[in-house]
Amino acid sequence: MSNGIPKQPMPLADLDASKLEIHLAATLKDLPEPSSLLFGETKTDHMLVVEHEPLAGWGKPQIVPYKPLELDPASHCLHYSSNLFEGMKAYLCPDGVPLLFRPDMNATRMTLSAERLALPPFNPDALMALIKALVSVEKRWIPQLPGYSLYIRPCLIGTRPAMGVVPSNHATLFIIVSPTGPFFKHDGAGVKPVSLYASFDHVRSWPGGTGAFKLGGNYAPTFMPAYRAAQEGYQQILWLLEDVDPKETDAIEANGAVDVEKKSSEMRITEAGQMNFFAVIVREDGDLDLVTPPLDGTVLPGVTRDSCLELARFHNLPTDDPLYTCLPGIPATRKVYPCERNITIEELARLHDKGRVLEIFGAGTAAVICPIGRVGYRHKDILFPEYPGGYGPLSKALVETLEGIFVGKVKSTWSVRCE
């Protein structure tokens, strides 16, 4: 500029849902038979795409017919795995409106993943608005059957079209959705506890690593160990880590949690398959510790994980809202203590020997809650308690409450309507 005023760099455009353009498909696909749905395999009619350019920032979000992405073969994401995602579900309310569950948690977590991979930042509220818009457009894909939902997959990929080992200032944010049935078929056989192989050859996450972010790179290395576990007759991996921070455990002991035993060279549990891990430990007075590893950077801050801990807190707290005073089937006099602390597989086995483990389970968006039965560790199987119908007493209470909230039967501030 010639007026003597120093040239300021233009601010980059933020993600802006008000710029959304919708280009609907000329013809729509036939809806599949709900019972034929396999998780993540069915594509709907539309997708949402928005691109980030280095000098302009975020462009116009567009809902367009589902189609391939065109990527330069030198694209950053194909070489350096600059890709991250979220997973969430929309259920149908009794009044036919799709309902999201705590989408703010996913949107915020996605901004943190982007920051971790040095990908462009974006406004999480805009992302939520775009998710709602796409779900509204694709609403007809949600089967009107119990347990069915629309799985939502927002992705962010680095698209810088060159091989230089620098952050990607080009990016594409896209959202695809897929109708999905319940993780456990509602076929009367109930829920089957899964078997886990406790891995110490392969470690999912470590202090200073990326286990707390939902990055593609956390998933790719899990397929080979899971495949080998399957060959040994186990369905998923129980992820372990040889690292217990004594200071942290001491702090928890000071807070009154019971049964904390630690020994050197024991393996602490981080996650179960693609889920957060939970153990329900019975205190001597019959109250329950709902134990899950703390958010120390090695576990994903799961939405279902957080919700289970919150529901346990609600159970203990006197509140004016009758919906949250009690977990169904758990008497108000039986306290449930949310307990974020490390637990080793060896400690868990010792507690199990003493009859103190009520149940163990995984928690995540896909399965909601998945009971765990058999755990193979160092050539021996530990057989944790199994219950008729699959869920143990506390996980049954948690899953009933959560599923009630998902479909709007239990009213909750966690629910967000897509309308």
Next chain:
Amino acid sequence: MSNGIPKQPMPLADLDASKLEIHLAATLKDLPEPSSLLFGETKTDHMLVVEHEPLAGWGKPQIVPYKPLELDPASHCLHYSSNLFEGMKAYLCPDGVPLLFRPDMNATRMTLSAERLALPPFNPDALMALIKALVSVEKRWIPQLPGYSLYIRPCLIGTRPAMGVVPSNHATLFIIVSPTGPFFKHDGAGVKPVSLYASFDHVRSWPGGTGAFKLGGNYAPTFMPAYRAAQEGYQQILWLLEDVDPKETDAIEANGAVDVEKKSSEMRITEAGQMNFFAVIVREDGDLDLVTPPLDGTVLPGVTRDSCLELARFHNLPTDDPLYTCLPGIPATRKVYPCERNITIEELARLHDKGRVLEIFGAGTAAVICPIGRVGYRHKDILFPEYPGGYGPLSKALVETLEGIFVGKVKSTWSVRCE
């Protein structure tokens, strides 16, 4: 089949270079001015692509005009980071033939990366033949100037077009190439040692992790820490890990290596930026230990790393081949001991205080050898020896020998001609 013979699954087709089809571009691009080249930014006229289908195996490799890849938005590699790559260079021989350096090591390592991510296996010899074919087609892109080469980037990506969290049995293998200048400009200023920020917040690799494989997922998490280091005035990261295996160190002491000191809670060095790390330690008798971390699963088994260790071995061994008896400038009487052992940043600092560190450097395909000067650790800078021209005595000998082999001036069984 109706003849009573049990149906056998068809064997999957392996990667087969004899099936290669070449479709040349109708018009070729203008060659860029060599001095304008930035690493990995320039695309040539052609690329090689071959796809793997679950039931058929590997299809026909094709050399085609450089163009975007069309990927389903649900593609495995975009969600779960099933992507891996290799990096290698072709230099021009004096007779005009492109020369590869130990391509068998890259091809074999790429098969190991594929196995680690449960991607389809392939014959490494076929990959080498395909690389040679593409380099031959793109030979005109190699600038005929000292230090210039064609950077070769083979990639393998999982292309299963669905979100199920299972291994990808669809895959695309592609190879792109890019003309590149010397890492350090031959502008008379010589080679500038790089400065490193020793990170203990962010850990690149971990026992049981994937640090030994060339996976995209090892790179994505490095951009943010490198960016922060740059803000503090450092060019790259020195990657540390709080883990020294005493058993292993004892074994090395038993093998006669000197100066191994270990203390608990010290941080061992794994890699430097995207390179393997080397330290040259002077023994009391003046002989040299060429120290680099062992291949324990936390460091990449680098081709340049291995070559440096081999050249040190050749230096010590009496051999009939006069080319390998000595490293240039290092007297035959001064032994150079290749020494694969863990070294902590604290031990390195103590050795430096005693004047025992001759030089430290990184080794990798892009830079070949990159001297390291300043290292920032715990708010203090350690200033390692710097030399006129940049390289220290041993790294100068190594880089001269390697660069001689790259261009065929030094004859070597490591060289492979593309003709």
